[in-house]
Amino acid sequence: MYDPTRLAALVAVAEAGSITRAAERLGYTPPALSQQLAKLERETGATLLVRSHRGARLTDAGELLVARARRILDEMERARHELARLAGLSGGTLRLGTFPTAGIHLLPPVLSAFRRAHPDVELAVANYEPPDGISAVAAGEVDLALTHTYVPAALVPLPSSVSAEPVLVEELVLITAPGHVLAGGSARLPLSGLAGQPLISMAPDLPARQGVEAALARAGATPSVLVETPGYALVCALVSAGLGVAVVPEMVAATAATPVGTRRLEPGELRRTISVVHRSAEAAPAVDAFRALLRAAFGRAGQHRHDSGPHRES
Template structure:
């Protein structure tokens, strides 16, 4: 049986004409989406896509499967809508908290799918720093909040009433000005190559980034610009302008609004895990449905 998440990925590529554009639309990293498509091709037993320099196009088998997939996905959406009415999701409110990166790149496709399935649920979205979002869940200000933790780093401290569920793991990558020598190669870059390099230090005093910053310092990177507030748009803009190199989540690098060079780092030891925080002893149909949607949309994407 074909995985509906992978079928949706194939439909997205067919509509976008490119794996990269489809990944941006779905909130995946490009490698994670490529991995899902490769698994679908193995399930189908044949090639579904032909990659070319402008993007990707469907093979004959891919066109056949996309036509069927659209019908399957439409039926699943109808089923979700009908079940929602049975389970009390024909009204009410879902209050969400999010940090900026997730709010820009992860929430929109998930909320679009939720709205299609549950059009009568009122949605509210508030912007929080990750730790503040967890506190807002504990205080009952929001039903769910997207948060994150970095590796290396200390676990996110949680109030006793709150649990977190990981939904996406992504690597941290190096970004630089376009054409920089460090990002011109295709092989993974050893961290030792950062020795003596001017580093845009990302939120060096923030607990979530402290372990990452310490590892970069041990590798010999020299802070040239410190950005004490966690703003990746600014960090990428500074890197693009040649003020130093930076280490950011892959999702941020691939969707930077300023042109940057990007290169994966050796070992894959630098990672960010995005999770959803929720109150462990409360059940709310809308919140439970949205958590399930997040698991289905992102649960296998980016897993190491």
């Protein structure tokens, strides 16, 4: 049996006339789409496309398979709609809470996958700075929310009606201005190496950051600029301008809009866990479907779940 995703890729190329345009339509990179098509050709044992500088055209075998693939994909779409109606996913609204980093860098691809799978469910997204999303879920303002905790930090107890599932664990890393002396080298930098460094301090009055700020203070980092409201974009911009160094999640460093140097820290115990929270006893097919997509997208997150996620109050 042929992979439906690869059949859809072939149909997209047939309709778009080129791998590049089909990749844009499907959300792939052209090399990734080419790999899918090559696998389909191996599955069929036939050459399906002829590639040229002008695009890609179907061979006779490709034309035959596209005609059958359209029928198969149409039937699968009908089956998906019928199953969605049975599962309670044919309407209604899924209300999501998020915080800025996750909303920008994690949520969009999962929302896209959910929309493709369940186009009849409306989506509503609201911003909640952690841990406010937990309260919003408990109060019924949203159906689920992405939130985070830091290590080290005091544990945030969950209301008895709410459950949390970690989806991503990331280290905190040092960011500096490009060319900064601490950005050089591939070895991890001990926290003691921050002694005397001017530090862009990230909202130390927030419970989530208090443990991290305390660890940096013990290492001798000297507060230089205090960013009193949560805003990693501002922190990165100040670091890039040479006003100090900062310790931020890996995702923040990798997606900074301003140029920064990055270095891992020793012993790597500073971490952030991103979790999805939902109401425990509520039967909600849309929530379950969304959580499943999160697990599929970030399935390696469970490596550090034992001590880094929100904890339920006992």
